[in-house]
Amino acid sequence: MAATMSAIEEAADALAHGELVAIPTETVYGLAARADDDAAVARIFSAKGRPEDHPLIVHVGDAAAAAQFAADLPASALRLMAAFWPGPLTLIVPRRPGIATAAAAGQPSVGLRMPSHPMALAVLQAAAARGVPGLAVPSANRFGRVSPTRAEHVRAEFGPQLRVLDGGPCGVGIESAIVDCTRDPPALLRPGQLTRERIEAVLGQPLAERDADSPRASGTLPTHYAPKAALQVLDSEALARRVATAPGPAGRGVAVYSRLAPAAGWLHRRMPGEADAAARELFAALRGFDEAGATTIWLEELPAGPEWEGVRDRVTRAAAATSAHLDP
Numbered sequence: 218m219a220a221t222m223s224a225i226e227e228a229a230d231a232l233a234h235g236e237l238v239a240i241p242t243e244t245v246y247g248l249a250a251r252a253d254d255d256a257a258v259a260r261i262f263s264a265k266g267r268p269e270d271h272p273l274i275v276h277v278g279d280a281a282a283a284a285q286f287a288a289d290l291p292a293s294a295l296r297l298m299a300a301f302w303p304g305p306l307t308l309i310v311p312r313r314p315g316i317a318t319a320a321a322a323g324q325p326s327v328g329l330r331m332p333s334h335p336m337a338l339a340v341l342q343a344a345a346a347r348g349v350p351g352l353a354v355p356s357a358n359r360f361g362r363v364s365p366t367r368a369e370h371v372r373a374e375f376g377p378q379l380r381v382l383d384g385g386p387c388g389v390g391i392e393s394a395i396v397d398c399t400r401d402p403p404a405l406l407r408p409g410q411l412t413r414e415r416i417e418a419v420l421g422q423p424l425a426e427r428d429a430d431s432p433r434a435s436g437t438l439p440t441h442y443a444p445k446a447a448l449q450v451l452d453s454e455a456l457a458r459r460v461a462t463a464p465g466p467a468g469r470g471v472a473v474y475s476r477l478a479p480a481a482g483w484l485h486r487r488m489p490g491e492a493d494a495a496a497r498e499l500f501a502a503l504r505g506f507d508e509a510g511a512t513t514i515w516l517e518e519l520p521a522g523p524e525w526e527g528v529r530d531r532v533t534r535a536a537a538a539t540s541a542h543l544d545p
Contacts, residue, residue: 224382225336242387246371253317293396296419308398309432390500448516499532
């Protein structure tokens with residue numbers, strides 16, 4: 218059931234008093250706390266089991282709120298804000314000293330985003346009316362695990378004690394792209410649904426790549442987004458051979474996520490052929506396989522097009538996180 222306006226107001230009250238609330242965004246569900254309260258932010262790190270040196274993204278309701286957290290908004294950031302906010306784009310900018318220290322993991326920069334989900338914006342606006350300039354909002358899951366794209370995913374992670382606003386399934390399904398605007402040219406730290414070509418078209422120059430001097434940013438560790446099952450990425454021919462030569466799927470705990478269906482009897486989910494649709498359902502598919510008891514997931518290699526970069530990033534990190542598992 219979708220959250221009512223009274224539930225949004227109650228959530229804003231809770232956030233203003235330093236409590237945690239799970240909220241929907243267009244990307245994934247997030248675990249929110251007021252970003253200007255380091256003690257409240259510490260509760261996020263504790264609840265998720267997240268290292269405190271791994272920064273969070275601060276969500277704001279408008280550009281004026283962004284200015285409360287930023288020491289400076291570079292020209293590149295202003296261009297990208299005008300083009301893509303509200304939307305699935307996080308901008309790394311110089312942080313105003315004395316605010317969001319814990320959320321930024323002590324770095325002199327901070328990641329800012331204005332979500333487009335109407336319920337997220339309603340919460341941000343209601344919280345702002347209570348003196349909360351913005352919310353620190355990482356994904357609402359245990360650290361390193363599959364991100365939630367439905368309210369029930371959050372409840373499965375944290376139980377009934379966490380207040381969860383139900384905004385329905387997330388429309389994007391993978392986390393925002395992150396662009397570091399503290400440098401020139403700006404650098405793409407994490408790909409998302411918003412392609413680098415679209416970002417570069419607004420900037421009028423190519424994006425740089427992440428390097429050793431880039432600030433730490435959410436979701437950029439080599440291993441992340443991991444299901445409980447061991448995830449193996451196979452090209453189409455290798456996957457067909459595996460399925461054809463397996464002694465039988467029954468009892469083996471193998472799930473198949475592919476664009477073509479194997480023979481009857483396999484635990485299978487069809488992968489969409491369009492990148493946006495694949496992004497929207499990726500995390501729900503991985504969670505569904507876990508819930509079905511799969512111990513191994515065979516995932517068909519993704520197409521090579523640039524529109525698949527964000528999904529490919531999530532799959533690569535998820536597979537790396539489970540690479541220690543043995544083949545079935």
